[in-house]
Amino acid sequence: MKDDLVGKVNENTAMIKATITDPEKMEKVMSERIPEIAPKLGLDHEIYTLSKMNNE
Secondary structure (H helix, E strand, O other), X not given: OEEEEEEEEEOOEEEEEEEOOOXXXXXXXXXXXXXXXXXXXXXXXXXXXXOOOOOO
C-alpha cells in the first residue's frame, strides 16, 4: 500500500484512500485483522475499487 490518505467525513465516519500494490496480500491481511478489531471499535469495513475509464 502506498499514497494513503485519511479523511474525516463526519463524527462517526472516516475514509481511507490508498494505492494497493499487492491486492492479494492486502485482502489476506485485512480479512484477518478487521474481524479482530472492528467489533471492539464499532467499525464497519467496506472496500471499493476504482479503475480508470477509457473515453472513446
